[in-house]
Amino acid sequence: MSQTVAPIDPSTSGAQWFGHPRGLSTLFFTELWERFSYYGMRGILVLFMTAALADGGMGLSDGVAAAIYGLYTAGVYLLALPGGWIADHLLGQRQAVFVGGAIIAAGHFSMAVPSNFMFFLGLVLIMAGTGLLKPNVSAIVGDLYPEGGARRDAGFSIFYMGINIGAFAGPLVCGFLGENVDWHLGFSAAGIGMVLGLIQYKLGGKFMGDAGSMKEELAAPAAKARSWKIFLGGVAAIVVLTLGLMALEASGAVGITLEGTARAMGVIIVGIAVVYFLYLILAGGLSTPDKKRVGVIFVFFLATALFWSGFEQAGSSMNLFAERLTDRVMLGWEAPASWLQSVNPLFIILLAPVFGWLWVWLDRRNPSIPAKMAFGLVLLGVGFLVMAWGASFTQEGDLVSPMWLVVTYFLHTCGELCLSPVGLSSVTKLAPRGLVGQMMGIWFMGSALGNLIAGLVAGLMEDMPLVELFGTVAMITGGGGLVLLLVSPVVRKMMGGVE
Numbered sequence: 188m189s190q191t192v193a194p195i196d197p198s199t200s201g202a203q204w205f206g207h208p209r210g211l212s213t214l215f216f217t218e219l220w221e222r223f224s225y226y227g228m229r230g231i232l233v234l235f236m237t238a239a240l241a242d243g244g245m246g247l248s249d250g251v252a253a254a255i256y257g258l259y260t261a262g263v264y265l266l267a268l269p270g271g272w273i274a275d276h277l278l279g280q281r282q283a284v285f286v287g288g289a290i291i292a293a294g295h296f297s298m299a300v301p302s303n304f305m306f307f308l309g310l311v312l313i314m315a316g317t318g319l320l321k322p323n324v325s326a327i328v329g330d331l332y333p334e335g336g337a338r339r340d341a342g343f344s345i346f347y348m349g350i351n352i353g354a355f356a357g358p359l360v361c362g363f364l365g366e367n368v369d370w371h372l373g374f375s376a377a378g379i380g381m382v383l384g385l386i387q388y389k390l391g392g393k394f395m396g397d398a399g400s401m402k403e404e405l406a407a408p409a410a411k412a413r414s415w416k417i418f419l420g421g422v423a424a425i426v427v428l429t430l431g432l433m434a435l436e437a438s439g440a441v442g443i444t445l446e447g448t449a450r451a452m453g454v455i456i457v458g459i460a461v462v463y464f465l466y467l468i469l470a471g472g473l474s475t476p477d478k479k480r481v482g483v484i485f486v487f488f489l490a491t492a493l494f495w496s497g498f499e500q501a502g503s504s505m506n507l508f509a510e511r512l513t514d515r516v517m518l519g520w521e522a523p524a525s526w527l528q529s530v531n532p533l534f535i536i537l538l539a540p541v542f543g544w545l546w547v548w549l550d551r552r553n554p555s556i557p558a559k560m561a562f563g564l565v566l567l568g569v570g571f572l573v574m575a576w577g578a579s580f581t582q583e584g585d586l587v588s589p590m591w592l593v594v595t596y597f598l599h600t601c602g603e604l605c606l607s608p609v610g611l612s613s614v615t616k617l618a619p620r621g622l623v624g625q626m627m628g629i630w631f632m633g634s635a636l637g638n639l640i641a642g643l644v645a646g647l648m649e650d651m652p653l654v655e656l657f658g659t660v661a662m663i664t665g666g667g668g669l670v671l672l673l674v675s676p677v678v679r680k681m682m683g684g685v686e
Contacts, residue, residue, distance in 0.1 A: 208331045222350050234525060238370070265635045290315055291317060299375040357529075453643070494603075508574070564671060
């Protein structure tokens with residue numbers, strides 16, 4: 188005899204996990220393993236692409252490898268936008284997370300096959316899968332706390348800890364296997380991590396109740412049929428555009444390069460953002476206070492893009508610096524370069540509670556939101572000054588201590604804790620009613636733009652001395668932070684009392 192089990196209300200169920208809904212543990216470990224796979228693969232991605240063919244790598248130049256890296260990381264953020272739409276209109280968030288995780292695992296296992304075609308197929312699959320999983324797993328966390336309030340904030344803090352535990356462990360495991368044994372074994376380990384996440388996600392699904400379920404009005408047959416038409420039409424348009432570009436390239440009518448594609452995508456992202464903000468301000472029917480707040484969000488969009496353009500060089504230029512110019516020998520054994528990718532999440536785990544306490548302790552002396560974001564950019568710039576200083580000792584081919592990178596990552600982590608959570612929270616508060624989802628999409632676009640620029644900047648390593656490269660990044664990011672700090676009183680006034 189079959190029995191139907193009534194769904195569990197996650198907010199009132201007796202099943203608890205550290206005083207929180209039991210379903211939080213399911214999502215905690217799902218995200219932990221997803222970040223394990225993402226950062227584990229990212230830690231060896233550029234190293235694999237630039238490694239010589241004789242060493243099992245792809246033998247690509249720094250410029251091409253960095254452009255691929257930038258396009259990949261930017262694509263992860265851009266695809267979060269359609270990923271959220273697909274979950275809302277076609278799959279529901281619960282199913283979207285599982286499907287996304289399965290696609291991610293398929294992508295990592297594709298990269299485990301020694302074939303250039305399978306490598307690029309794997310990158311595309313990981314981008315698509317992450318776009319489905321990443322925004323929706325966070326949305327389900329929110330659904331576990333229908334009452335909202337401080338308990339939800341605490342739940343997200345625990346969830347964020349899972350992200351960084353996975354980000355810390357991924358490069359250690361995948362980096363060791365990839366650099367010391369076989370690159371493709373490192374990619375396989377990332378896939379295995381994602382599979383483990385999917386298994387426990389399914390096993391723990393019963394603890395999530397109705398969290399992440401599709402809304403009834405969107406699940407109606409007529410609504411779903413209309414959504415499928417839109418989705419298939421969009422896919423068809425992308426296929427036609429891709430085939431058209433391939434045909435033009437084959438005919439010699441246009442010359443398409445990876446670096447050129449990355450630059451073009453950057454221009455497109457900036458163009459879309461500028462046109463969208465101008466439309467909202469000039470013809471969006473917003474009140475004067477809302478127009479001012481939208482202008483503030485645009486300032487924050489530029490700030491976050493500038494920040495990630497420097498910060499995300501951790502996986503590209505700074506990763507190559509660790510591999511080629513850093514003395515990693517400990518007790519006669521050389522540690523993998525990718526292990527230094529675990530320093531940032533370790534600092535996040537250690538420092539996040541400290542910064543949380545600091546903002547509370549400062550109370551009325553707490554800096555404004557734009558001031559905190561400005562501090563984040565200044566700290567990022569100071570970190571790159573440290574890198575430029577360290578790079579000055581490598582001009583004759585000498586190796587330097589890994590402490591140069593560790594100190595830089597410490598400063599960058601402090602900058603991240605000043606800018607990222609504060610900026611994300613402020614967008615939800617500043618967005619006009621009915622535009623919160625769109626404003627969050629713009630935030631993702633800023634992150635995508637920053638990742639894209641980070642890849643392009645890292646590609647300059649071949650032609651520009653490292654002291655000059657890191658010094659230029661320091662001046663641009665730090666200078667941007669000082670400008671934002673100077674105008675922060677004006678920006679704060681435009682926020683209309685939002686704190």
